[in-house]
Amino acid sequence: MPIYTDQLNRKVEVTEFPTRIISLVPSQTELLFDLGVGQNVVGITKYCIHPKKNVKKIVKVGGTKDFDIDKIIALNPDLIIANKEENYKEGVEQLEKQFPVWISDINDLKSSFEMISEVGKLVGKQKEAKNLVYKLNQDFKELAKTDSLPERYKVLYFIWKDPFMVAGKDTFIQDILERTNLENSTTSTRYPILDEEKIKELNPQIILLSSEPYPFKEKHIQEFAQMLPNAYIRVVDGELFSWYGSRLNYTIDYLKNLQKDIKLHFSKF
Known part of the structure; x- marks a missing residue:
């Protein structure tokens, strides 16, 4: 064999x-x-x-x-x-x-x-x-060429609630964020737990709430808005950030649309 x-x-x-x-x-x-x-x-x-x-x-x-x-x-x-x-x-x-x-x-x-x-x-x-x-x-080479964001916005990508847990360095999600031209606000590796004080201290411009493994919904946006009223907050499809097989076929268009939404949001200010 x-x-x-x-x-x-x-x-x-x-x-x-x-x-x-x-x-x-x-x-x-x-x-x-x-x-x-x-x-x-x-x-x-x-x-x-x-x-x-x-x-x-x-x-x-x-x-x-x-x-x-x-x-x-x-x-x-x-x-x-x-x-x-x-x-x-x-x-x-x-x-x-x-x-x-x-x-x-x-x-x-x-x-x-x-x-x-x-x-x-x-x-x-x-x-x-x-x-x-x-x-x-x-596909990912094409994404790199689009460069649709005017700057590298700082982001926290939440995967869990109670306690709050985010994707850190040395993760697949981190690499996808980088390729979307977003900068991770945490320098910790793997999946660090953050309390409210630390989240405020990091002060990300963007908060992404993953639909998995914790099923974040639109109702959770307000909770984060109270912590960081100036941040752009949205729920994202966790599969398209963390599934590292053939589901990546759907990731590129999703990331391009995300970039467009982020750009539109910050162009208002």
Whole structure:
């Protein structure tokens, strides 16, 4: 059987053409379908919601952090695709004793493209993966050329409430913000917790409230407006900032429209 190296530099021996795949990562589940191997996916998490019409009938093995080991064993996979950040280490370590587990580790667009390419090799869809990476690469190059913002506005991107948690440095979201020509107000790494005093001290010009993992809604905007009355505040589609697979196909147009809205807002002042 072929041996592959995952993004943690682990050697993983996989059946040449895996036909019983379990994905523990929502964005990578969608990728498998878009690469053309959705029929080989036998298990997914309850958070794997795309493509909607295809995932309904697939066995759900629990959440990304609390997947059911026994249910996975019963499905007898010949490949499990996991992620360092999204899945819990102990569970993955238990699974890899019995099954080949390929683990991704994503913190920027470059590592995302590497993941897409490697997953393509794993499932026998190398050409499709290469074409997808090329398209996405061109899309983001086009975004860089638009330069639709007159300056690099400072931003906080909130992913959680009670306590307030934001996306910091060394995250995929950070890279997407950078490519949107926005400057992260926090210099902390990963996902720092901020209290109201610290938020006011950082004083971002823009606050983006992600629709996931915490489901921020329009009703939360007023709460932040009381803290920072001069900030531009809006709810954004979290999938398009944090899903690092084929959902990136929808990200570019979304970011362009976001830039236009930001530019329009600040042009009024």
